[in-house]
Amino acid sequence: SQELEQSPQSLIVQEGKNLTINCTSSKTLYGLYWYKQKYGEGLIFLMMLQKGGEEKSHEKITAKLDEKKQQSSLHITASQPSHAGIYLCGADNGGATNKLIFGTGTLLAVQP
């Protein structure tokens, strides 16, 4: 079965600093999703990547899917306290059932 490993597990950065979160898959990725979750709340969809080499940006967050389609990175520029939360990557399992599996999560804290 497909597994998604995220690194780092947790991250504390000073406000204004840049940071990167990685998501590595044990199998080829057919669709890679990034979500953000505040503790105890629902998941907020950030962006979806499908093609190898694809890069998408929204405000100060950029996500990339590498050419071999087994790794994705999420980069936050000039972090703000509002960026704090748990970042989860999710991948379609490649079948026809749209079964979404999630990575292990990265907890981000931004210190003012």
Add this chain to the structure above:
Amino acid sequence: DTEVTQTPKHLVMGMTNKKSLKCEQHMGHRAMYWYKQKAKKPPELMFVYSYEKLSINESVPSRFSPECPNSSLLNLHLHALQPEDSALYLCASSPRQGLVDTQYFGPGTRLTVL
């Protein structure tokens, strides 16, 4: 509008109680999902409905009973739960059940079983 709503926000129940969780979306999505999330863990899929029919049951115990009365509504009926069932229950929907259809999540119901 990408809103999925869930009620109640919090639920405390005893092991002999019967309760229901409700999820609603008005985006015209035809696939709806229930996930269970334990503390500090990622969400785990429980059930998938596609066009109001149960498509996936991830070997969930029968004390959890899903229902999809119409294309906008998804319920999860709870009966004789155990304390280890305490978790955040998340509902999601997507346009279809298929490759690369983004799932949109509700805010979740925090369930505590005493």
